[in-house]
Amino acid sequence: MNDLTSLTIATAREGLRKKKFSAVELTEAYIAAVEKARVLNAYIVETPDKARAMAKASDVKLAKGEGGALEGIPLGIKDLYATKGVHTQACSHILDGFKPTYESTVTENLWREGAVMLGKLNMDEFAMGSSNETSYYGNVINPWRRKNSNAALVPGGSSGGSASAVAAHICAAATATDTGGSIRQPAAFTGTVGIKPTYGRCSRWGIVAFASSLDQAGPIARDVRDAAIMLKSMASVDPKDTTSVDLPVPDYENAIGKSIKGLRIGIPKEYRADGMSSEIEALWDKGAQWLKEQGAEIVEISLPHTKYALPAYYIVAPAEASSNLARYDGVRYGLRVPGDDIVDMYENSRAAGFGPEVQRRILIGTYVLSAGYYDAYYVRAQKIRTLIKRDFELAWDKVDVVLTPATPSPAFAPGEISDPVQMYLNDIFTVTVNMAGLPGIAVPAGISKDGLPLGLQLIGKAFDEETLFTAAAAIEQVAGGYQAPKWW
Template identity: 85%
Template structure:
């Protein structure tokens, strides 16, 4: 019999429905695989007892023909999502020992549909990072390796644990979040599929905040169909999140395999960035050709303010982070480092509790919000953000979807990038999507010369995730599937 952990969510769902195996058997197979893959450091906490109890409840519902949309499917949960009574620390020391007495809306939706929680997944601290090297719990390792090399590679960030776990088949799918590329970049580095939905498509309630006007939850999965299945469950309007939008959630899976003939695909000239490896540009050209062969129309477009997106993002995101992270002061929960008075206790707690990258961004954010610089930096960045959105608004008159690379390179080694600005450049193709509040998906397009996955990004109109799944599946069919060779 095929290994249960090699099944996609769609295949596992069908197997459970036919009673070819039980939810408990499926969960046990994943727990066993997790134990063998701890070298990847993808999980910060495993929850085997809870997983088995949830699987038993799923088996009972399946026996009564009361199965939900994700009944018995074992998932990993990014450590940014509040899970009631279970470690939720955003991979930070400052939230030491925090176990929330509540459940995030996204995970509540998944449990409502019968999903099983395997554990909490590692990530960059407070979702700040592009390589999963800033976690208090150590680096996550990418299951992929360069051809003829045993050197470790990063899985991307901040959702590196989610991407690594999905690629290594130690969960069927995973929750993730994306503030400037934190779903799409790790998906590209690990040969998985990740979608950042439209801002407001998924509730942010119960998700530890980084930058509130940019953060959005989404899934990382093995293929486009699985991502569509997961997003259908994750998405909802929520009275507890006033930025969530009351917009019907379609059956995303229904568009998988739908022909793309007649769709207009935009190629933005501004995404031809100097220094991008030739193999990334070649993959981009090849994917446009695949879509044209399937009947899509390829249209060159201009998004003139793209070049300002990265600097504007690294003003807006740290500014919001410095405000959001002010609540971590050692008073009510998490780490407390004593001091001579309350001010020194604040200072000692934050100095010990936050890692260097988080401290760097809090300092940047505090600076750009300060009285003398607010107009010069923050207000100007918000104006640039408006111009970026207007570029896309004009583009939608000409095209249905935009095609770009997902990352400027394949995965790199831990410690290879030490300059923060060079690390921030990993987000160069992804931040525009967050700044404009649009949906974006990363789909594996091929392997580099060194045998590493390279991702393609599709950007869609607001709340038109269905078209991204439709076109993403067309790319997937042309490119084929990619799996990391097992070495652990």
């Protein structure tokens, strides 16, 4: 039975429609696989009873030929998404015991299409981290290991549980979110596909807020087609999120397999950062070559403000986070630690509830927004954002899509990076995309000398996710897929 978990969404969908197996059988196979893979710590809450009930309902609909686009497909949900009556804590202690009385718009969309929830996935606390080491619920383990080694590696972050679960086949696909690279970096570290759509493509309603002008929902999936299927169902305009954009959601699957003949691919020279490893550089060149061989035109471009994106991000994101996280006061939900008076209670609750990385970012954010510093930091960073966005707008005159590496290195070991700034540098290739609000996709493209997956990133024009799916599928077609050897 367990080989049902090896099916992609596209193949499982076919099997369900042809009644080769039932949604209940598919879900049972995943529930068993989830239990066996607990060592990965990808799920922090398993919801097998809910999954069985949803699968049963799917079978009823499938029997009548009424199934939705994801009917009977078992998914994992990042703990950042509000799920009605089910643990939702952004993997923070401060939301201790929080069970929302409402459902996020994105998950609501998925359930409407018939998807089945297997449980909630581990992540960095409040999505702040690049290695899934800041979760209150402990580290997530990457299913991938270095050649001839049993040592644990991080799955990347913040959507580390999502990436690990997809790579280990303990969900068909997962929801994730990306504020600076939190979908694309873990996808690259685990040999999976992750897309951060254009800001405004998916509703942010019911997703625990980190940095509201950067946060965006997206899927992590096993291949490009599955990512396209997921995004189609996740995306919507939503009256409850005024930043969600009222544009029709294309059938992204149609973009897969289209010819890339004549597509202009930009190679930004500024991404050849000092100290780029020869392995990453070779992967990048190889990716460009693959696209060229399929008829694309390779064009060198310049994005001169690239190097300022990450430091500007570390003003904008903590500033917005310090404001968003002000709501955790020990009064309305979550943890309360008593104090001498109400202010003492606030301070005790927040000191006990937030982990060190979250506290660090709240303090940075509070500092850069404090009287006298607002113009020097936040306003300057927002001006630099305008320049970063303009760099891309000028590039779009010459190219249709931009190709870059997804990460500066393959997955590393827990504890290997302890300096905050060094950890932040993991997002050096992904963060510009959030700053400019553009869509970006990470697609597996090779294996490192240590035997670990490496990913390439494609960046597109606003709301041109279709071209990203077309180009990513062209890379995937040559690179093939990568599957972690099962050791758990």
